[in-house]
C-alpha cells in the first residue's frame with residue numbers, strides 16, 4: 001500500500017529534482033540508459049527506394065533551373081525519409097544525383113570529405129582528380145579521396161548523371177570539415193588519361209611505392225568493363241548463399257577499402273537466385289546497375305530496376321531475389337566500423 005501511495009509523490013519529487021539539476025546542465029542517466037545502450041542497433045534510418053524512372057525528369061529539370069557554375073555542384077540529395085533536412089541517407093553517409101549538362105564545368109575544389117561516384121546516365125563527361133582526367137562511362141566507380149582536387153566537365157552533347165556517395169554526415173559528426181576552392185575553374189591536366197590505372201591498377205605498383213594503411217588508393221577509377229568482366233567470370237561457379245557473387249573493391253596496394261571511410265562492393269546475382277537473409281551493422285546504399293531485383297528488407301519488398309537506389313539501415317534483414325541477372329553496386333561505412341572493432345554481421 002505504501003508503494004502505491006508514494007509512487008506519484010516520488011515521481012513529482014524526481015521531476016522537481018530533474019528541473020533543479022537541469023539548471024546546471026545535468027540530466028539523469030537512468031532515464032535514458034536503455035536508449036543509449038540498446039540490446040541491438042536501433043536505427044532512426046528507414047529503408048527506402050528511389051526509382052530512377054521517377055527521378056530522372058526532376059533531375060533534368062534542375063538542368064533548366066540552375067547552372068553547374070551557379071550551383072557549384074548541381075545535385076539532388078537523396079534524403080532518408082526518416083531524417084529529412086539532415087542531408088543524409090544513413091547516419092554516416094550522404095547520397096545524391098549529380099547532373100552536368102553539355103559544355104558545363106563543375107569547378108575545382110577540395111574538401112576533407114571523401115566522395116565516390118557511380119556513373120548512371122549519359123556519355124561524354126569527365127572527372128579530374130589531382131591532375132588526371134577520366135572519362136565517365138556508365139557503371140564506372142570513381143573515387144575522390146579526402147583533400148584531393150576535383151572538377152567535372154561535360155565535353156559531349158548529352159546530359160550526364162551520376163550518383164555521389166560521400167561521408168559528409170560522418171565528417172560533420174567529427175567536426176572535421178575543411179574545404180577550399182581552386183584558383184581556376186578546372187585543374188591543369190598533368191598526367192594522361194589512364195595513368196593511375198596503368199601504374200596502380202594492373203597488379204603492380206611503382207618500385208619504390210609503399211603505402212601507409214590509412215592513405216587512399218592512387219587508383220581512382222574502377223572501370224565498369226573490368227568489374228563486369230570479373231563478375232561474369234566468377235559467376236560460372238556456384239553463388240554464395242547470402243550474396244550471389246560479391247566482390248569488395250580495394251586499394252590494390254594495401255588490400256584495404258579504396259578510401260578509409262567508405263567500402264564499396266559489386267555483386268552479381270544470377271537470374272532467379274534468391275539470397276538468404278543477411279544483416280550487418282553498416283547501413284548500406286545499393287544501386288542496381290543491370291537487371292532487376294526484389295530487395296526484401298524486414299519483410300517489405302522493394303522492386304529495383306536499372307539505376308534505382310535502395311538504402312538498407314543498420315541491422316535490418318535483407319534478401320535479394322533477382323529477376324534477370326542482376327548487378328548491384330553498394331557502399332557503406334564498414335571500414336570505419338571495422339577499424340573501431342564495431343562491425344558485426346549475421347548470416348541466417
Ligand code: 1HN
Nearest residue numbers: 073075096115150164166168
Ligand atoms: C562535392 O564536392 C561533389 O565534387 C558532389 O561532385 C557532392 C556534396 C557535398 C559536398 C561536396 C562533387 C557534394 C560535394
